[in-house]
Amino acid sequence: MKPLPNSRKPAKAVSMTSGKKNRLIMLFLPVIVAVLLLLIPVPHGLEPYSWHFFAVFVGVIVGLIFEPLPGAVIGLTGVVVIALFSQWLLFSPTELASPGFNQATQAFQWAVSGFDNSTVWLIFAAFMFAAGYDKTQFGRRLALILVKYLGRRSLTLGYAITFADLLLAPFTPSNTARSGGTIYPIIANLPPLYDSKPNDPSARRIGSYLMWVAITAACITSSMFLSALAPNLLALALVKSVVGFNISWGMWFLAFLPLGLLLILTMPLLAYWFYPPQVKFNDEVPRWASQELEKLGKLSRNEIMLMVFVICALLMWIFATAWIEPAMAALLIVVLMLWTGILNWNDIISNKAAWNTFAWFATLVALADGLAKVGFIVWLGKEGAQLLHGIDPQVSAVMLLVAFYLLHYLFASSTAHTTALLPAMLTTAASIPGINMPVFCLMMVTSLGVMGIITPYGTGPSPIYYGSGYLPTKDYWRLGTIFGAIFLIALMAIGYPWMTMMF
Structure with a gap:
């Protein structure tokens, strides 16, 4: 039977058409925002090229919020656009008129400047640590131990993650090293135990909740202790230099103590309310975790070596920052993992999440530094x-x-x-x-x-x-x-x- 001339399109076709339109709108929204800002008269006291750079930067942020394309693509696009049109977006007339100033070379050097940032490399190394935990099953073993004793309730797991960060924070002056080198590699093994997978609707079973608790805990402890975040030490020096006010470790700790304790004690619960896990209570999983621990048996040679390496990294991050940059300490451990067979080179080059984050964050660092430049x-x-x-x-x-x-x-x-x-x-x-x-x-x-x-x-x-x-x-x-x-x-x-x- 032929369809009537005025018959409506199938609901699925209408939905697909609507989806394409929405995606197209989101794709052009960052461009529209940037262009609108470019058309606005330059604010008084600001150079035109500075305002133009800011316009592109805002466009990138809008793109990161709506993500019509992967974040790394958005960031890389922003960097390339600014570098290509650096005469109007990046360099002052004085710089351009300087003898021997090579615009193309300087623009390229700025575009890739984020890739020599130590935090970017520390983040990349953190993903390699996680790969080591996963391959040796050491991370799974630690996750199973956590689940065995605290896994009956999702909320207690959230508190376990929070207190783990709290214990490490006073001794680790890099929250990236603390989270990426120790906390994340362990908790990344927790969600699969509850059949919660990344980039999948099942992420909300428990994985999303645990990851959000972990990042909020890292932020709170970074404010709680002077020695828990590298910029804290820089801030201390700036306050003394600009104002002449000395802040001691104890003064910092006491100043934030009431607020810090309140946030530490309530944050996992707040996350539980605002971003609730689908799995809230499970009696079977802790029993199953006990059985799985028995199957794992004794620590393997690679697990023991990884544990030694991680402890060495932690000691370097705590006591040796005057002699070795935290990012270099992390890369040293990655090299040792490669030489000892804990990881192989294919594990490095096939880690899509690590390379994606590496490219994405490096471009953002360049863009953010450009605002100051x-x-x-x-x-x-x-x-x-x-x-x-x-x-x-x-x-x-x-x-x-x-x-x-x-x-x-x-x-x-x-x-x-x-x-x-x-x-x-x-x-x-x-x-x-x-x-x-x-x-x-x-x-x-x-x-x-x-x-x-x-x-x-x-x-x-x-x-x-x-x-x-x-x-x-x-x-x-x-x-x-x-x-x-x-x-x-x-x-x-x-x-x-x-x-x-x-x-």
Whole structure:
């Protein structure tokens, strides 16, 4: 029977057509946003090339949020566009007119500058650590032990991950090393035990919850201890240099203690409410884990060697940072794993998640550093100082803190954020009579860890957990906004009064 002339299209065909249109809209949305910003008159006091760079940067961020293409493709596209049109997007007229200045060479060097960033290599090494845990089954063994004793409830697993990070944090001045080298390789083995797979609807069974708990724990502990995050030490030096205020390890710890304890104790529960696992209670899995541990038997030679290597890496990250960069220590362990047969070269080159994250984060680092290079960050600081003129000191302090926190959206590195913005914020605050500078300084420096939660690139461990396949892009941005707001409100509502009592 022939269809009637006015018969409707099948629902499936309509759905596919609608899906293609939506994808097309998302594909062009970053371009439209960038073009609209390019058409806006350049703000007063800012060079045209700086504004044009910012326009492309915002386009890339919009692309990362909606992800019409993989994140690495979006980031690489942004870098290539800026490098190709560097005359209008990257370099000042003075630089272009300098004798011997080779625009093409300089543009290329900037485009690939993210690939020599130590955090990028530390993240890459973290994926190799995880591969070693997986291949030797050492990670599975540790995961089974966790499940055997704490796996009856998903919530208790969340607390186990949180307390593991808390125990390591005071002694590991790199949250990327701590998360990527120790925590992530272990918990990556947990979801499969509950039939929860990455890049699959089953991710929500338990894997998504555990990965989100892990990244939030890393951010909280990074704020809790002076020695838990490398930029904390940089912030300490900047505060002393700009303001002349000395912050000791104990002062930092006490300043964040009430808020830190509250967040540590409630965060797994908050994640349980806002991003609930489908598997909440399971009596059978712990019993099964006991049986699987018996099947694994004694530790193998490769498991023992991997355990020794990981302990060595941890010791280097804690005690030897003056002699060996954490990223180099991690790469040394990767080389040892290759020489001892724990991994082979095929394990390295076939690790798609590692290479994808490596390319994605490296391009973001270059783009974020470019904002400082073109002078956009300095201009932003000056404009902020002018806006605050004549405003109540307490209100000014809050506005500066909120601005410092939210501007982390522009950075793919806590170190870059600290270097670019903290001196400007401290100088601005010091020029406003009535601001309690010791309290302001403590509020600023202790915000460095928790602000990393807001984006999938906000701090070193973020790309690791985002690249795990258990945290879809939309979920990450949504949860980052929710938890970022919770952390910021808690910092002002609990941290500020407590620090004011201290000083």
